[in-house]
Amino acid sequence: MAKNDNSVNIENAKAAEGERYHHGDLRSALVEEGLKRLQQGPAEALSLREVARSVGVSATAVYRHFPDKQALLHALADVAGDRMASAFETAMAAAKPGKDAFDAMGRAYVHFALKNPFLFKLMMSPEMMSGIAAEGRPRTRGMAMLTSALSELSGGKMSSEVQNIRRLQAWSIVHGLAMLMLDGLVPADEKLIDDVLASKIV
Amino acid sequence: MAKNDNSVNIENAKAAEGERYHHGDLRSALVEEGLKRLQQGPAEALSLREVARSVGVSATAVYRHFPDKQALLHALADVAGDRMASAFETAMAAAKPGKDAFDAMGRAYVHFALKNPFLFKLMMSPEMMSGIAAEGRPRTRGMAMLTSALSELSGGKMSSEVQNIRRLQAWSIVHGLAMLMLDGLVPADEKLIDDVLASKIV
DNA sequence: TTCGCCATGTTAGCACCGTAAACATAGACG
């Protein structure tokens, strides 16, 4: 067993979770803990000190792995983007091509948002998405999938400008519905989602 | 001049803006200052102490007029709601009835959001809108106007359920577009707004 | 007018936050 696939075996990571001075894989643990908290509350309510405490490490240890709080949030947004992309993939796979797939994407979008409200909101926040820093980062993977899928699906017989507008219309209605439901302005009713998305434009 | 209309003349309010112990109209001043700051930054970045400092009063004076920070934010959201309602009124007045008025509402919605991004976001946030506490409050006036106008406009020859769905579709697309542009995910282009809203459903 | 109430301010102090600086530990590698 010379060099088999024990790829990341930095001193056995979390095995023997004693009180070693060096954690083993703090960065992952912090992200994990962050994700757990984003299942229960908004990113604004996420405190570095609290996360560190939960992981069992001093508050400032976080700074060995993230230059500041924003950086941790960016990492979490990246995970969110990946998860959203996965959701899209399975949604697309389960639907047959054409308009069916199109609707599937829309529903997947809203469902992802409703099932991961805080993760979704974090990912969509200007701080995460804006700026060239976000270009090509994992957190944009979901968005990239969405737009490219919409491009394919929304019919190729239109000029690219019209196509672009159709795409934006689709994105708007889906995003708007998700936001309205997320913010409690509209009841997050399953049937309502179907009804609203069923007869949508495009 | 027995009892003429000097309605609110509490020691001349802001006349002689000296360093009197009692401010005269602190509450209004705080709201004013809050609004000023919401023109330049998000509600999350609004600090009570800073607002108090700007108004020239101690940090804790705020608590004589608002039980906590949320309360001040609620007051600001109320102003936002009123302003949005006004925007709708003028938009409706300028448009002739029918589909024209309908489009006018949509554009007014997006424009209001883009011109008052932080106020809009504050107003729409769950903390402001959710709960029965918000029912009938000024901050919901904009929303109320919107939905009632949409009801009237979206044609009366549909069942109320279908009507409801149409209304929600309209709201979704308009809200979604506003949010995407607000969050920088889509360029806030004037022409783009027209294009997206022009051929919308309903 | 004088007294005292009380709305409206104040200062002091608490617990929390993000973060910088300096120090401690221990694994890796010469």
Added chain:
DNA sequence: CGTCTATGTTTACGGTGCTAACATGGCGAA
């Protein structure tokens, strides 16, 4: 074995929202 360096720790600073206790001063009743 010795030292370098990645990764932890403690300490400290200035900021926050908020509570408690005290100060001011305008207004109505005695």
